[in-house]
Amino acid sequence: MLDSSPAIVDAIYKRYARKVKHMVTGWGGNIKEAANVFEEVIMAIYDYAHLHKLNLTNRFEPFFLYACQLKWKQDLMQKSPNKAMSFHPQAPAPGLDEQHIKYIEAALAAPHTRQGTDNTRGELEEMIADQRERWFHTKDGPHSNVSIYVIITAIIGAGLAALLFISPWHKDIYRQFSGTEMVHANHVASEQDTALLMHQAAVAFNHGHFNKAIGLLDQVIVRDSLHTSARYYRGVSLVDEGKLMEARTDLNKVFNSRSIYRYDAAFYMALSYIREDDKQQCLEWILKIPENSTVYWKAARLKEELNY
Structure with a gap:
């Protein structure tokens, strides 16, 4: 993560996105909130590890999933305190030792001050933004306007092609797949x-x-x-x-x-x-x-x- 490795970020999403989504939605949240939890935990771990040279000796899965549970409990306390009181984060097997729980609590406790420009962090944020649409897609998500734009332009492009009696194949396909957001x-x-x-x-x-x-x-x-x-x-x-x-x-x-x-x-x-x-x-x-x-x-x- 400290190297903003695309393969590592992709693996984290593949292995844990669905689990975090089910956890959050099962405890009163929605897909957008699940995405926020996932992203904020990744960035919190990055910031903490960047400042403190964090070296995990426990497995990453219980570490990450427990961090997501704890983050959702924090969010749930703001959203629905009564429900939050009945939600008790628990690390999946084989669990975590006390030191690693302290790492997580410290990472989530407060924003960490960064010195100067951190290009690697910027790359990591960009990768996370790209992954959101793939793993936490929702109709009211951040890319909905882009999706609507792509659909509308594809329809208009196809219609104009038909009116002008030209082959629409390459324009239709291009507009269908070309929508992206900077x-x-x-x-x-x-x-x-x-x-x-x-x-x-x-x-x-x-x-x-x-x-x-x-x-x-x-x-x-x-x-x-x-x-x-x-x-x-x-x-x-x-x-x-x-x-x-x-x-x-x-x-x-x-x-x-x-x-x-x-x-x-x-x-x-x-x-x-x-x-x-x-x-x-x-x-x-x-x-x-x-x-x-x-x-x-x-x-x-x-x-x-x-x-x-």
């Missing part, structure tokens, strides 16, 4: 601050103003050519604007890096070929996406659409 943190700073530029780019991107987003991301990349997050979202924006060769240059660089977005970049490379009705090249890029990546489920659905 993850960012709210930020207030001077105009010279790269984080502020990323925030402004995210606002433009998430409102579908891709040309504006590209201009802002250009400024970020001029300052930091290794900023793979900026390069990835610029590539996505360029695909949507139909500037496919420029988009592929960005997406190729992200794919060939160690960025957390490398397989997302591969997915958008595939979508760029959808825009040219090139099924074979699209399939070749889909096959580069491994099963343990967060975008694999979308890649598998796209492959089905291609009838492979």
Whole structure:
């Protein structure tokens, strides 16, 4: 977790997301609250381990699930104190020793002050935001507006294609799979601050103003050519604007890096070929996406659409 490893984060969600969801909903919560508990516990453990060099000697599963129970009890005390009093967190077998329980209590007790910029924490937050839609999907979740936008634009695109008597295949498929949201943190700073530029780019991107987003991301990349997050979202924006060769240059660089977005970049490379009705090249890029990546489920659905 301290290295913001995508494989580790993905494994945590695969193993424990359903258990936490059932625990929270079984004790008076909803899916959104379950997602909040899961995410806040991950970040609390990260912050505590980052400051205190935490080294677990107990198994991670009881440690993490007990932390989620304790966090939900804290939330439940605010929401329904009477119900919270009857909820008693208990670590799953084989349990936890007293020291590890103290670690959890300390991690959840209060926010931990961080010194300077922590890029790894930012990457971890972005991965968690991507996982929320996959494991804690809800109609009133944070991505509902994006989903509605994708559906509406897909319908409009198909309708216009029919009216203009042109083949709608690549436009329909592209619009069906191209919806994404640029993850960012709210930020207030001077105009010279790269984080502020990323925030402004995210606002433009998430409102579908891709040309504006590209201009802002250009400024970020001029300052930091290794900023793979900026390069990835610029590539996505360029695909949507139909500037496919420029988009592929960005997406190729992200794919060939160690960025957390490398397989997302591969997915958008595939979508760029959808825009040219090139099924074979699209399939070749889909096959580069491994099963343990967060975008694999979308890649598998796209492959089905291609009838492979």
